[in-house]
Amino acid sequence: MSFLFALALMAGLAVLLGAVLGWAAIKFKVDEDPLVDKIDAVLPQTQCGQCGYPGCKPYATAIANDEAPINQCPPGGTDGIHKLAELLGKEFIPFDDGGGAAEKPRAVAVIREDVCIGCTLCIQACPVDAIVGAAKQLHTVIESECTGCELCIAPCPVDCIDMVVVGENVNTWKWRYPVIQLKQVH
Amino acid sequence: MNAQIFPFHGGVHPPEMKDLSNRSPIVAMPIPARLSIPLQQSIGNIAQPLVSVGERVLKGQMLAAANGNISAAVHAPTSGQVIALDAQAVAHPSGLTQSCLTLASDGLDEWIAREKFDWRAAMQRGDAKAIREYVQNMGVVGQGGAVFPSHLKLISREPLDTLIINGAECEPYITCDDRLMRERAIEIVAGIAIVRQLLNAKQVLIGIEDNKPEAIEALRTALMGCGFSAQVVVVPTLYPSGGAKQLIKLLTNIEVPSGVRSTDLGVQCFNVATIYSIYAALEHAEPVISRVVTLTGNVEKPCNVEALIGTPIDDLLKFAGLKSPSDCIYGGPMMGFTLPSTQVGLTKAGNCIIAMDAANFPEKPREMPCIRCGECAVACPQELQPMDLYWFARSKNFGKAQERNLFDCIECGACAYVCPSSIQLVDYYRFAKSEIWDAERAKKSADTARERHEFKQFREEREKEEKAARLAARAAGQSVSARAAPKPPVGEVAATEASVAPIADGDDKAAKIRAAMARAAAAKGETPASSAAAPAIDADKAAKIKAAMAAAAAKKAAANTPAAHNPTDVAGAGLPQDTVAKPAIDEEKAAKIRAAMAAAAAKKAAKVAGETAPVVEPVIAGVENPVEAVVEKPAMDEEKAAKIRAAMAAAAAKKAAKAAQSDKDAQ
Numbered sequence: 001m002s003f004l005f006a007l008a009l010m011a012g013l014a015v016l017l018g019a020v021l022g023w024a025a026i027k028f029k030v031d032e033d034p035l036v037d038k039i040d041a042v043l044p045q046t047q048c049g050q051c052g053y054p055g056c057k058p059y060a061t062a063i064a065n066d067e068a069p070i071n072q073c074p075p076g077g078t079d080g081i082h083k084l085a086e087l088l089g090k091e092f093i094p095f096d097d098g099g100g101a102a103e104k105p106r107a108v109a110v111i112r113e114d115v116c117i118g119c120t121l122c123i124q125a126c127p128v129d130a131i132v133g134a135a136k137q138l139h140t141v142i143e144s145e146c147t148g149c150e151l152c153i154a155p156c157p158v159d160c161i162d163m164v165v166v167g168e169n170v171n172t173w174k175w176r177y178p179v180i181q182l183k184q185v186h
Numbered sequence: 187m188n189a190q191i192f193p194f195h196g197g198v199h200p201p202e203m204k205d206l207s208n209r210s211p212i213v214a215m216p217i218p219a220r221l222s223i224p225l226q227q228s229i230g231n232i233a234q235p236l237v238s239v240g241e242r243v244l245k246g247q248m249l250a251a252a253n254g255n256i257s258a259a260v261h262a263p264t265s266g267q268v269i270a271l272d273a274q275a276v277a278h279p280s281g282l283t284q285s286c287l288t289l290a291s292d293g294l295d296e297w298i299a300r301e302k303f304d305w306r307a308a309m310q311r312g313d314a315k316a317i318r319e320y321v322q323n324m325g326v327v328g329q330g331g332a333v334f335p336s337h338l339k340l341i342s343r344e345p346l347d348t349l350i351i352n353g354a355e356c357e358p359y360i361t362c363d364d365r366l367m368r369e370r371a372i373e374i375v376a377g378i379a380i381v382r383q384l385l386n387a388k389q390v391l392i393g394i395e396d397n398k399p400e401a402i403e404a405l406r407t408a409l410m411g412c413g414f415s416a417q418v419v420v421v422p423t424l425y426p427s428g429g430a431k432q433l434i435k436l437l438t439n440i441e442v443p444s445g446v447r448s449t450d451l452g453v454q455c456f457n458v459a460t461i462y463s464i465y466a467a468l469e470h471a472e473p474v475i476s477r478v479v480t481l482t483g484n485v486e487k488p489c490n491v492e493a494l495i496g497t498p499i500d501d502l503l504k505f506a507g508l509k510s511p512s513d514c515i516y517g518g519p520m521m522g523f524t525l526p527s528t529q530v531g532l533t534k535a536g537n538c539i540i541a542m543d544a545a546n547f548p549e550k551p552r553e554m555p556c557i558r559c560g561e562c563a564v565a566c567p568q569e570l571q572p573m574d575l576y577w578f579a580r581s582k583n584f585g586k587a588q589e590r591n592l593f594d595c596i597e598c599g600a601c602a603y604v605c606p607s608s609i610q611l612v613d614y615y616r617f618a619k620s621e622i623w624d625a626e627r628a629k630k631s632a633d634t635a636r637e638r639h640e641f642k643q644f645r646e647e648r649e650k651e652e653k654a655a656r657l658a659a660r661a662a663g664q665s666v667s668a669r670a671a672p673k674p675p676v677g678e679v680a681a682t683e684a685s686v687a688p689i690a691d692g693d694d695k696a697a698k699i700r701a702a703m704a705r706a707a708a709a710k711g712e713t714p715a716s717s718a719a720a721p722a723i724d725a726d727k728a729a730k731i732k733a734a735m736a737a738a739a740a741k742k743a744a745a746n747t748p749a750a751h752n753p754t755d756v757a758g759a760g761l762p763q764d765t766v767a768k769p770a771i772d773e774e775k776a777a778k779i780r781a782a783m784a785a786a787a788a789k790k791a792a793k794v795a796g797e798t799a800p801v802v803e804p805v806i807a808g809v810e811n812p813v814e815a816v817v818e819k820p821a822m823d824e825e826k827a828a829k830i831r832a833a834m835a836a837a838a839a840k841k842a843a844k845a846a847q848s849d850k851d852a853q
Contacts, residue, residue: 044628045635055639128638129645147635170226172627173280174620178613 035064042083046075047127048149055127063088071095074104075148107163108146109153113138115160122152122161189391189419192439194432196567197424198600200358200520202397203546207480207488208361212369214492215505217264221289221496222531223249224276228327228335230256232285241268244298246473249287252322258335259325261473262298263494266291277499277516277533281526289496300471309383314341317384317468324467325474325534330428330457331517333535336464339454342385347452348438349387351378351461353394353401354421354428357518360538362478363458365490367394367401371408374458377465379414385454390416391437397423425520426598430455432567444594459537479536481506483515484543496531499539503528508541515540519547520599554607562601562611568594572601576611579618584625587618595619 039060046056051072053059062068063084070084071093078094085092111122111131118136123129130146133139141152153161168174226232233250237243243262250260270288275281308316321337328334330352351374355363367374382390394402405418421427421436431442434453442448448455456464459477466472475495479502482488486507493502499514515522518538525539562572570591578587595615602611 040636043632045632045639047635047639056636127642128635129642130638144631145634145638147631168280168282170276170278170280170282170284172624173278173282174624175279175613175616177617178610 033061033064036060038087039063039084042076042080042087043073044075044080044147046147046149048075048147048151050074050149069093075106105165107148107165108143109141109148109150109161110143110164111139111141112160112162113140115158117158119157121155121157125151125155127151189417189437191419191421191436193422193424194427194435194567195569196565196600197426197432198565198603199424200603202423203358203482203519204361204364204397206359207482207490208364210487210489212365212478212490212492215494215497215502217291217293217295217494218497218501219291220269220498221263221266221291221494222274222498222529223260223263223287223289223496224274224531224533225250225260225285225287226276227260227325227495227534228256228258228333230254230258230335233257233260235271235285235287237268237271237287239268239271242266242292243268243289244296246298246300246475248323248473252325252335256335256338257322258327258337259323259473260287260495261325261475262289263475263496264289264291265294265296275527275530277525277530277536279523279526286531287496302471303468305380305384305468314384321464321467324463324472326460326463326467327474327534328457329459329463329474329477329534329537331521331535331537333533336456336460339449339456340381340384342449342454345386345388346449346454347387348389348391348454349378349382349385350433350437350453350455351390351392351416351458352428352430352433352455353392353398353405353458354433355398356395356423356425356428357520357538358425359482359540360480360518361482362480362490362537364398364401366462366478367398367458368404370462371401371404373465374405374461375408375412375416376469377461377463378416379412380468381456381461381464382414382416387454390414392416392418393421393427393433393437394418395423395427396420425600426567426596429567429596429598431596444591474534477532477534477536479532480538482538482540483546484509484512484541493532495534499525499528499530499532502532502539503541506541509543512541512543515542520603521597550610551608553609556607556609559606561604561606565600565604567598567600568596570595572611575618576609576614579614582618582621584618584622588622592618592622 036057037060040057043056043060049055051059051068053062053068059068059072063070070088070090071081073080074095076084081094082092084090109122109131116133116138118133118138120133120135120139122139123131123133127149128145128147130142131139131152132142148163148166150163153159153163225235231253234253235250237247237249242265243249244265245262247262248259249262249268252259266289268287269290270286272286272288273283274286274288276284276286278284303317303320305317305320308314318337318340321340322335326336328336328339353363353367355361378390378392381387392405394405396402402418402420409416409418419437421433426432427436430448434440434442434448434455438453440448440451440453442451442453463474467474476492477495478490478492480488480490481502485503486509489506491502491505499516503514514525514528516525516536516539517523519540522538522540524542556573556576558573560573562576563570566572568591572595574590575587575592575595578584578590579592584592592615597612597615599612602609605611
């Protein structure tokens with residue numbers, strides 16, 4: 001008798017717990033791969049496509065699926081590769097020289113306003129809507145929103161967009177790593 | 187007599203060196219010929235300039251207005267003419283430039299009409315906001331060194347328990363607050379009365395180090411019969427007792443925890459110089475246009491001067507009589523920094539300028555390895571573990587450094603002062619802090635970019651859907667009318683649709699509708715036979731081909747000699763337009779005009795091939811008008827497309843002309 005009771009109890013428990021698990025699987029279903037989001041958080045979000053993918057998220061997805069190496073993001077720089085390597089438990093790999101992916105200083109697009117004809121092509125190309133303007137009105141780049149992706153340069157029919165390197169200012173200046181001054185010995 | 191003192195942890199006692207400069211009264215610095223006034227003189231946003239170059243300004247006139255809440259106004263220290271508004275070197279360790287206003291003084295020192303603000307009436311009305319705004323517009327910032335806008339500290343929702351007046355002035359060499367307290371005690375007490383009333387403070391404590399007996403005496407005398415109770419508390423001379431958290435601990439035994447503001451614990455702290463500025467602003471409508479600054483070190487007559495904001499440091503050093511060319515420290519010897527240039531103007535933060543002499547500022551000894559002796563932890567007034575912070579900052583392990591409360595470090599330099607290995611510890615902390623701030627800025631901008639990119643994708647998707655829905659609705663209406671009675675206007679509509687459609691590219695529905703409409707238009711036989719094949723061609727593609735052909739033609743024309751140029755050649759460039767141009771007669775006309783204009787543009791380009799004259803503007807101007815005149819409203823999109831094409835043709839022609847020019851040069 002007690003054997004049957006134990007059997008029934010265990011079977012009942014199995015059914016109950018199975019139901020709970022099944023319900024939880026539906027209720028707390030994670031739609032997106034959390035790893036993609038984690039990788040995406042490390043990427044610099046310039047949406048420049050220099051990695052060969054149409055934006056940072058697609059590249060993050062490709063990395064998560066092991067379809068792309070982690071050294072394809074020039075705006076992220078060497079630091080970015082280190083972070084990705086750490087996140088994914090992979091070996092650090094430097095930028096490959098042949099691929100054209102190399103680190104660049106941060107720059108923003110600047111429209112030469114006397115040349116701009118107001119064609120709106122750059123506005124359509126900007127991945128972060130950082131260019132304001134309307135048809136036949138001159139356009140301008142919102143500097144604080146520009147990611148420096150250079151996607152607006154190619155479509156411009158009159159070549160009026162330049163990339164200007166953003167230097168340091170008093171507020172973004174960084175204290176240098178302390179170094180010991182070397183003295184010249186005569 | 188003295189209240190109880192609650193010592194803080196750590197602290198050091200470096201040689202005071204205060205008697206160099208505290209023996210003579212404050213002297214007024216003569217008005218310099220030229221003042222360089224930085225627009226950022228407070229924490230937060232840079233002030234927005236209100237004056238333009240060439241303008242004459244009067245003493246006390248607002249030159250730049252506060253921008254946002256965490257910001258303070260900047261005023262003209264004397265009357266004169268604004269001669270420049272540009273980026274100039276500022277008093278900052280980086281030596282970088284920042285927006286500065288250069289004022290050529292006229293020596294008249296003519297005040298602007300001052301209107302006294304009745305803060306007592308505002309107080310009675312309960313209008314604390316007006317008082318804060320006034321203080322902000324007077325440019326009052328914390329003059330102890332942090333330059334935090336003072337109006338932000340004048341907020342109190344409930345009565346403040348303790349108002350602390352910081353007269354500790356703990357750093358060696360600096361004596362400006364000492365002299366100010368000795369000479370202007372009555373004004374300071376009046377200022378304390380104002381702040382006390384604004385904050386509704388229950389208790390007022392004035393903390394002064396015991397190495398300033400004259401200042402203590404002066405304030406005690408001034409407080410007698412002032413009508414409110416305030417106590418001068420003498421604190422032992424121990425650096426950094428003038429740090430806000432240290433002084434609060436000393437006077438009230440309250441330890442301000444990490445990440446908590448002292449206001450939340452019922453304590454507010456003001457420097458004596460700031461109190462004096464608040465008094466001058468509220469009682470005499472004087473904005474902060476000058477400050478007392480200690481000039482000491484390697485100078486003939488070390489002293490305290492009241493100098494106008496913007497006075498070049500060079501002038502100050504000359505006034506004090508610089509003995510020999512030497513580097514200068516801006517601020518105190520513990521927390522200040524070496525000025526990259528002495529051409530910069532004095533700021534509201536500049537309490538001391540020390541000309542470094544070899545005897546008192548020997549060259550930094552060589553850094554030795556950390557032996558983990560723990561002296562720094564004993565000295566740290568913030569009770570941190572400096573050796574750990576050093577270790578993590580050195581190995582660029584910023585996360586760990588932050589975990590060890592790097593940001594609680596006040597950079598007082600006590601740890602570096604006691605370090606037997608002469609490690610410049612603070613340099614490492616500053617390095618780590620600025621790296622972390624930089625990473626945070628990058629993270630923030632990446633997040634914004636991600637958000638904006640996602641929104642753009644969402645917007646494009648939405649627009650696509652809306653367009654498809656609109657087209658479907660129109661197509662449904664059209665097929666009904668087309669079946670009923672095929673009339674000419676339908677063809678016109680079809681033409682406009684076809685030009686709109688390419689944007690909805692990739693959408694099956696839209697493509698089908700487009701194809702159907704093109705077929706309907708073709709069936710009506712209003713288009714030339716050649717365009718019957720057009721429906722499948724994407725109008726966008728066609729435009730590109732056309733532009734490329736126009737460019738090619740232009741290039742060809744430019745390559746040939748101008749005389750050999752043949753208009754029919756270029757007219758050919760316009761030909762494909764006929765295949766694209768849809769039934770409507772207006773459209774055909776427009777296409778012809780475009781073709782002619784492309785030809786004209788190319789011709790012009792060919793003519794100017796020898797010179798690099800600005801081709802773009804005249805060509806575009808010539809192109810735009812006729813099109814606008816002929817093409818009617820329904821063909822709006824066509825018009826836009828035509829303009830873009832024309833502009834592209836013009837650009838191509840320009841390029842071709844340039845190429846021709848360089849070819850010629852090469853020959």
